[in-house]
Amino acid sequence: MSTELEQERACALAALLKAGVWDAEGDLQALVEQNFPSTEVLSDRAVKTFRQDVSERCLRIPLGHILGYADFAGIRFVVGSGVFVPRRQSMAIVQWVEKKLNLDRTSKVYDLCAGVGAIGLSISSRLGVGVVCVDKDPTALAYLQRNFYRLGASKYGAIYKSADIMNLAEFQAAAGTVDVVVSNPPYVPEGTTLEPEWSENHPPGSIFAPDEGKGLIEASASVASLLLKPGGTFLLEHSEVQSFQVSMILDGAGFNTVRTLLSEEFSDATGPSVITVGVRA
Numbered sequence: 001m002s003t004e005l006e007q008e009r010a011c012a013l014a015a016l017l018k019a020g021v022w023d024a025e026g027d028l029q030a031l032v033e034q035n036f037p038s039t040e041v042l043s044d045r046a047v048k049t050f051r052q053d054v055s056e057r058c059l060r061i062p063l064g065h066i067l068g069y070a071d072f073a074g075i076r077f078v079v080g081s082g083v084f085v086p087r088r089q090s091m092a093i094v095q096w097v098e099k100k101l102n103l104d105r106t107s108k109v110y111d112l113c114a115g116v117g118a119i120g121l122s123i124s125s126r127l128g129v130g131v132v133c134v135d136k137d138p139t140a141l142a143y144l145q146r147n148f149y150r151l152g153a154s155k156y157g158a159i160y161k162s163a164d165i166m167n168l169a170e171f172q173a174a175a176g177t178v179d180v181v182v183s184n185p186p187y188v189p190e191g192t193t194l195e196p197e198w199s200e201n202h203p204p205g206s207i208f209a210p211d212e213g214k215g216l217i218e219a220s221a222s223v224a225s226l227l228l229k230p231g232g233t234f235l236l237e238h239s240e241v242q243s244f245q246v247s248m249i250l251d252g253a254g255f256n257t258v259r260t261l262l263s264e265e266f267s268d269a270t271g272p273s274v275i276t277v278g279v280r281a
């Protein structure tokens with residue numbers, strides 16, 4: 001590594017730490033790799049862009065929005081301003097589906113609140129099953145479409161669909177035909193203060209939910225209850241403090257053997273990975 005790069009790295013690291021970025025080393029490494037393919041000769045242009053990227057990160061713009069991508073489940077997803085950046089916490093859903101369910105090409109899966117498609121398209125491409133990815137936000141749908149084509153998801157029978165999970169009627173046509181429903185909906189109570197990446201630099205509709213955070217959890221449970229065959233599985237991501245409430249919601253929506261799971265493997269400094277799983281009665 002050149003002395004110039006060592007100096008750029010040291011300045012950037014100090015700035016990121018001062019700004020309160022929780023994984024300053026990891027973020028720095030990603031920005032260095034993006035900007036300096038050669039670590040020996042640094043062009044003026046590359047140095048300028050690197051410094052702009054570091055400044056943006058110090059303003060707590062999410063790393064994925066700066067890089068233009070987020071890696072999830074071994075797959076690179078395109079992301080950008082205006083969409084939710086997938087979090088490693090959601091890998092708990094993908095891993096659970098992979099390890100516990102025997103899905104095949106005939107299986108039908110729905111990803112409600114799909115965002116850029118991280119959970120649904122990972123399940124589709126890793127297991128070769130058709131997943132219907134649903135979101136209502138036009139920007140999320142634009143990224144979902146890009147990821148869908150980049151991953152060639154149609155070869156597994158995956159599709160994306162614009163729909164509002166608050167409107168049960170939009171799902172009526174598929175009632176009782178689905179094997180698995182997954183959902184990572186907005187679940188943070190409105191008015192909650194979060195790290196600026198989420199409070200200020202994500203679309204509020206991807207983070208905050210009405211009714212003290214449970215509005216879209218309840219909607220996800222209702223849609224899942226409608227879509228699933230008897231014995232079908234519902235997996236929902238939520239916060240740790242909502243665990244009891246979520247179990248009650250699933251019990252009330254017609255699910256049996258409801259379990260909440262906390263994964264150490266997929267938790268990080270930004271929070272624990274918590275999912276609840278239920279089986280449609």
Ligand SMILES: C[S@@+](CC[C@H](N)C(=O)[O-])C[C@H]1O[C@@H](n2cnc3c(N)ncnc32)[C@H](O)[C@@H]1O
Nearest residue numbers: 084086113114115135136137164165184186206
């Ligand atoms: C927390 S993000 C999760 C995105 C994706 N599942 C992931 O884990 O990367 C929630 C997503 O729900 C979508 N959403 C919010 N309200 C919705 C609704 N009523 N119907 C459908 N999607 C909705 C948002 O647009 C956003 O993309």
